[in-house]
Amino acid sequence: MSKSFCIMPWNNVSVDPDGSVKPCCISRDYIKKSDGTKFNLGHDKIEDFYNSPDYIEIRQKMLSGETVPGCSQCTQIESYGKESKRIITNRRFADQLNQTETTVKSDIEYFDLRFGNLCNLKCRSCIPLNSSQLDKQVIEHPKLKKFYHNSNYNINDWYETEIFDSNLFSNLSHIKLLYITGGEPSLIKKNFELLKKLIKEGYSKDISLIINSNLTNDKSDFFDLIVEFKKVSFYASVDGYDSVQEYLRYPSDWSQIDKNIQKLVERRADNIELKLAPVIQIVNLGSITDLFEYAEKFNRQADKLVVDVFLNVLENPSYLNILHLPNEYKIECWNRIETWVNDKCQYQSELFHSQLETLKNICFAVTEHPEEIDTFFEFNEMLDKIQRTSLADTIPELYKILHK
Numbered sequence: 001m002s003k004s005f006c007i008m009p010w011n012n013v014s015v016d017p018d019g020s021v022k023p024c025c026i027s028r029d030y031i032k033k034s035d036g037t038k039f040n041l042g043h044d045k046i047e048d049f050y051n052s053p054d055y056i057e058i059r060q061k062m063l064s065g066e067t068v069p070g071c072s073q074c075t076q077i078e079s080y081g082k083e084s085k086r087i088i089t090n091r092r093f094a095d096q097l098n099q100t101e102t103t104v105k106s107d108i109e110y111f112d113l114r115f116g117n118l119c120n121l122k123c124r125s126c127i128p129l130n131s132s133q134l135d136k137q138v139i140e141h142p143k144l145k146k147f148y149h150n151s152n153y154n155i156n157d158w159y160e161t162e163i164f165d166s167n168l169f170s171n172l173s174h175i176k177l178l179y180i181t182g183g184e185p186s187l188i189k190k191n192f193e194l195l196k197k198l199i200k201e202g203y204s205k206d207i208s209l210i211i212n213s214n215l216t217n218d219k220s221d222f223f224d225l226i227v228e229f230k231k232v233s234f235y236a237s238v239d240g241y242d243s244v245q246e247y248l249r250y251p252s253d254w255s256q257i258d259k260n261i262q263k264l265v266e267r268r269a270d271n272i273e274l275k276l277a278p279v280i281q282i283v284n285l286g287s288i289t290d291l292f293e294y295a296e297k298f299n300r301q302a303d304k305l306v307v308d309v310f311l312n313v314l315e316n317p318s319y320l321n322i323l324h325l326p327n328e329y330k331i332e333c334w335n336r337i338e339t340w341v342n343d344k345c346q347y348q349s350e351l352f353h354s355q356l357e358t359l360k361n362i363c364f365a366v367t368e369h370p371e372e373i374d375t376f377f378e379f380n381e382m383l384d385k386i387q388r389t390s391l392a393d394t395i396p397e398l399y400k401i402l403h404k
Helices: 053-064 069-079 085-092 132-140 142-147 162-169 189-200 220-226 243-248 254-267 285-302 327-344 350-363 370-387 396-402
Strands: 012-015 110-114 177-181 208-213 231-236 272-276 307-309
Touching (some): 132 142, 142 370, 177 189, 189 220, 231 254, 243 254, 243 285, 254 272, 254 285, 272 285, 285 307, 285 327, 307 350, 327 350, 370 396
Parallel strands (some): 012 110, 110 177, 177 208, 208 231, 272 307
16 A cells, blocks of 8 residues: 555545535545546536546545645645554544556445534634635634635535435445534535434434534534444534633633533533644643643543544644744643643543653654744734733733734
8 A cells, every 4th residue: 555545535525615526625636627627526427536537536546645735735744753644544434445447336325514604603713615604704804814825615505405415325335434514514404414314314324524613602402413324423512611712712701611521521422522622822832731621521530531632733834833832832831741640640642642752752843934923813803803812811921922
């Protein structure tokens, strides 16, 4: 198997909230037609795009060990020693890694679906494509547009078409893994419809479900549905403890998130794993151990791993990347993390510790990009003014260090 090989172009269909088809959710490229327009899961048949020249070229490059430009995020993550989405997914589908053909059957086992961008938050590391509230904020404050480069999208009802139904429903018996998010998945009606259909028709017992939710909503009916699946990985998009979370994922309410996490822990079935999934960025690196400790308290109480932590180290936008923090501060932050791990971490998974090694490598990487910090301040201060928040009040330590 070549170093660039990834199973996803052989068994996965991923879409953006506007229905545009990608080789995977973090790919920089889209699957395009001969005229350069993007294929869309709601307007084009799977059999038409799954063996299109674009897809065939990607598979050929992977089989030949060539670099696939759109896969740069996994390549970058792996350069720091972290297990990328490519590695994790290859391990999940280990029995399928002996691929030799560039054309394949359109029997899709892994769907990554985002039914629009309906969301109730305006997270600082997010983009308008993935959040209706953030999209609205940018429309109301046009000066923010300079910070968001992906503006070529059209959120619509692509998932309500007959073609979409045909694409998905013809594959129900093949699906082994389903990822749903948004926007915020617990707010999106189509997610409820799909989960209920899979349960009613008996497919759910054979499907592993991955959900990424901000846990700001008390949607008991949503939680009642997910327990019907073979296995559920519930990723809570929580970037910090208490006020740090509320600052980064505005206007979330920590008390509500805490209540929902406690409910999930209390109702936790054997087939559900709960993971806090912070995006590690400039703002929260120095305080992330507070969130680690919050998760570990649940584990100590249960005397086993109940709440895991899955680290997402932000790559883009570059001005939020921790690489650009002052080198001494990055090392200081790492020392704080290492002390917590040595003194208080008992139950976190092997993957968590592997991801920490990646974080360590980044923290010790010597970089000098003051222009990125300048851009960070321009962006962050603009948001502070719009949202009536304050970095100086929320994390005074970071504010003082960056203003030196």
